[in-house]
Amino acid sequence: xxxxxxxxxxxxxxxxxxxxxxxxxxxxxxxxxxxxxxxxxxxxxxxxxxxxxxxxxxxxxxxxxxxxxxxxxxxxxxxxxxxxxxxxxxxxxxxxxxxxxxxxxxxxxxxxxxxxxxxxxxxxxxxxxxxxxxxxxxxxxxxxxxxxxxxxxxxxxxxxxxxxxxxxxxxxxxxxxxxxxxxxxxxxxxxxxxxxxxxxxxxxxxxxxxxxxxxxxxxxxxxxxxxxxxxxxxxxxxxxxxxxxxxxxxxxxxxxxxxxxxxxxxxxxxxxxxxxxxxxxxxxxxxxxxxxxxxxxxxxxxxxxxxxxxxxxxxxxxxxxxxxxxxxxxxxxxxxxxxxxxxxxxxxxxxxxxxxxxxxxxxxxxxxxxxxxxxxxxxxxxxxxxxxxxxxxxxx
Amino acid sequence: xxxxxxxxxxxxxxxxxxxxxxxxxxxxxxxxxxxxxxxxxxxxxxxxxxxxxxxxxxxxxxxxxxxxxxxxxxxxxxxxxxxxxxxxxxxxxxxxxxxxxxxxxxxxxxxxxxxxxxxxxxxxxxxxxxxxxxxxxxxxxxxxxxxxxxxxxxxxxxxxxxxxxxxxxxxxxxxxxxxxxxxxxxxxxxxxxxxxxxxxxxxxxxx
Numbered sequence: 001x002x003x004x005x006x007x008x009x010x011x012x013x014x015x016x017x018x019x020x021x022x023x024x025x026x027x028x029x030x031x032x033x034x035x036x037x038x039x040x041x042x043x044x045x046x047x048x049x050x051x052x053x054x055x056x057x058x059x060x061x062x063x064x065x066x067x068x069x070x071x072x073x074x075x076x077x078x079x080x081x082x083x084x085x086x087x088x089x090x091x092x093x094x095x096x097x098x099x100x101x102x103x104x105x106x107x108x109x110x111x112x113x114x115x116x117x118x119x120x121x122x123x124x125x126x127x128x129x130x131x132x133x134x135x136x137x138x139x140x141x142x143x144x145x146x147x148x149x150x151x152x153x154x155x156x157x158x159x160x161x162x163x164x165x166x167x168x169x170x171x172x173x174x175x176x177x178x179x180x181x182x183x184x185x186x187x188x189x190x191x192x193x194x195x196x197x198x199x200x201x202x203x204x205x206x207x208x209x210x211x212x213x214x215x216x217x218x219x220x221x222x223x224x225x226x227x228x229x230x231x232x233x234x235x236x237x238x239x240x241x242x243x244x245x246x247x248x249x250x251x252x253x254x255x256x257x258x259x260x261x262x263x264x265x266x267x268x269x270x271x272x273x274x275x276x277x278x279x280x281x282x283x284x285x286x287x288x289x290x291x292x293x294x295x296x297x298x299x300x301x302x303x304x305x306x307x308x309x310x311x312x313x314x315x316x317x318x319x320x321x322x323x324x325x326x327x328x329x330x331x332x333x334x335x336x337x338x339x340x341x342x343x344x345x346x347x348x349x350x351x352x353x354x355x356x357x358x359x360x361x362x363x364x365x366x367x368x369x370x371x372x373x374x375x376x377x378x379x380x381x382x383x384x385x386x387x388x389x390x391x392x393x394x395x396x
Numbered sequence: 397x398x399x400x401x402x403x404x405x406x407x408x409x410x411x412x413x414x415x416x417x418x419x420x421x422x423x424x425x426x427x428x429x430x431x432x433x434x435x436x437x438x439x440x441x442x443x444x445x446x447x448x449x450x451x452x453x454x455x456x457x458x459x460x461x462x463x464x465x466x467x468x469x470x471x472x473x474x475x476x477x478x479x480x481x482x483x484x485x486x487x488x489x490x491x492x493x494x495x496x497x498x499x500x501x502x503x504x505x506x507x508x509x510x511x512x513x514x515x516x517x518x519x520x521x522x523x524x525x526x527x528x529x530x531x532x533x534x535x536x537x538x539x540x541x542x543x544x545x546x547x548x549x550x551x552x553x554x555x556x557x558x559x560x561x562x563x564x565x566x567x568x569x570x571x572x573x574x575x576x577x578x579x580x581x582x583x584x585x586x587x588x589x590x591x592x593x594x595x596x597x598x599x600x601x602x603x
Contacts, residue, residue: 307455309432311458315407316408329431335580347429348428349428385410387435387454388428
């Protein structure tokens with residue numbers, strides 16, 4: 001990658017903060033040990049890990065003992081969903097998820113279905129929001145899990161977690177509430193206590209931490225069936241070793257994001273509002289996907305550009321040194337239109353022409369200006385080549 | 397997945413792009429729903445039957461634009477008979493290859509050129525509107541690319557049976573249920589056959 005590249009695909013992964021790299025360094029060079037008892041090397045690491053666990057747990061309103069480290073968000077989701085399924089299947093075999101959820105949840109739901117569970121797939125409204133009333137209607141006496149994606153990974157929709165909690169707690173039996181917070185953690189306030197969450201996955205590399213480390217919150221008293229078996233080094237759920245350096249980096253990243261959470265969020269919100277405003281001003285016939293304003297996470301803007309196709313746009317932006325994402329089928333390995341956009345009622349052309357910009361606290365206004373200018377030029381060029389545009393617009 | 401330099405060149409600087417005023421023939425293939433559509437415009441010299449001018453419009457990805465560019469380049473200046481020999485394999489070769497999942501784009505571009513030539517010939521009384529037959533169906537199936545390997549499903553012997561009875565098309569395909577491309581292929585077959593007014597119903601069977 002060339003220096004000076006504009007990177008607007010922060011929902012996939014983010015640039016590690018310099019302080020994070022610094023925090024990791026000692027665990028590669030001096031303190032390269034594993035946790036252990038009665039020896040100073042092991043005890044040093046025990047203490048450090050306790051501190052890191054505490055730092056991260058605090059950011060979600062949990063206690064340190066409720067946080068388990070693992071290799072990332074996807075593993076955390078697997079440990080939680082399959083674990084809940086294994087542990088509570090004697091009480092019921094019904095799970096609820098929605099059609100717009102993150103693939104981790106949908107593939108795990110499909111796994112449960114294959115193993116004798118019934119799964120109800122809730123629909124979402126035109127902005128990607130799942131209706132709590134629909135959730136209430138879907139609950140059955142044998143429902144044991146409801147899972148949701150706190151912030152949608154495609155269109156940034158914030159799900160009404162507090163309302164879900166009310167519905168779940170009003171049910172006449174216990175329904176476990178699992179939340180994928182991959183996109184939400186560090187972007188919106190999340191307090192597991194206030195939101196009645198039982199299990200929640202978070203990931204370091206979405207918040208300027210290192211890749212390869214995540215954590216699963218498991219409420220005290222909630223049981224999970226064991227998914228991975230082996231030697232216990234840190235935590236019971238992901239057995240085996242984990243990189244202490246990565247855990248140190250994760251804790252530092254969390255510390256940085258939450259040091260001045262409100263100001264960082266306000267800054268991200270201002271940037272994404274500015275981006276949307278500039279896109280709408282400079283590119284005709286463009287349409288926002290997902291909610292406008294407070295209903296969406298502050299780092300996500302997703303628009304459809306009429307008459308042209310996203311892979312071509314993405315490649316042209318790439319040649320100008322700008323990284324963005326698209327929901328076009330042509331850019332996907334499976335040649336399928338984006339399932340979230342299709343589920344909220346967009347048509348194929350809107351999905352193929354969709355562009356997703358995800359910002360980070362390192363994004364600048366100048367970068368956004370450069371991106372909008374490049375995109376306006378590219379859209380003009382591709383529209384000149386498009387039979388769909390030519391059919392509806394007379395040449396000037 | 398990477399494109400060749402030639403693909404990138406034809407994508408960034410397409411030849412023969414743009415709408416043509418008063419063309420002698422045009423054709424549009426593909427559909428916005430499938431994410432790609434190409435229109436080809438022809439100007440034909442009636443004296444020597446050469447393609448005097450050709451241009452295209454493309455709604456689609458980089459390989460869609462690049463293949464339409466190269467196909468029009470290959471056809472320019474050729475006689476209609478010569479141009480009729482241009483296939484998607486020629487387009488692929490001229491572009492130094494395409495990733496397997498993108499081969500279907502070259503088929504669309506070559507197909508649109510062939511339809512434009514055919515439309516010209518029909519309009520000028522040079523040929524009759526062909527009868528719809530089992531052969532028509534097989535010819536269409538030869539345009540369906542299996543994205544995993546970038547070859548057509550007829551060459552790959554994935555088509556076990558083709559039947560046509562009073563507008564009802566019956567196709568048996570040898571594609572297993574666990575194949576991730578099965579639905580894509582069925583969808584594409586429907587798209588290719590539904591454009592024929594003679595087709596009333598399409599039934600596609602799998603093992």
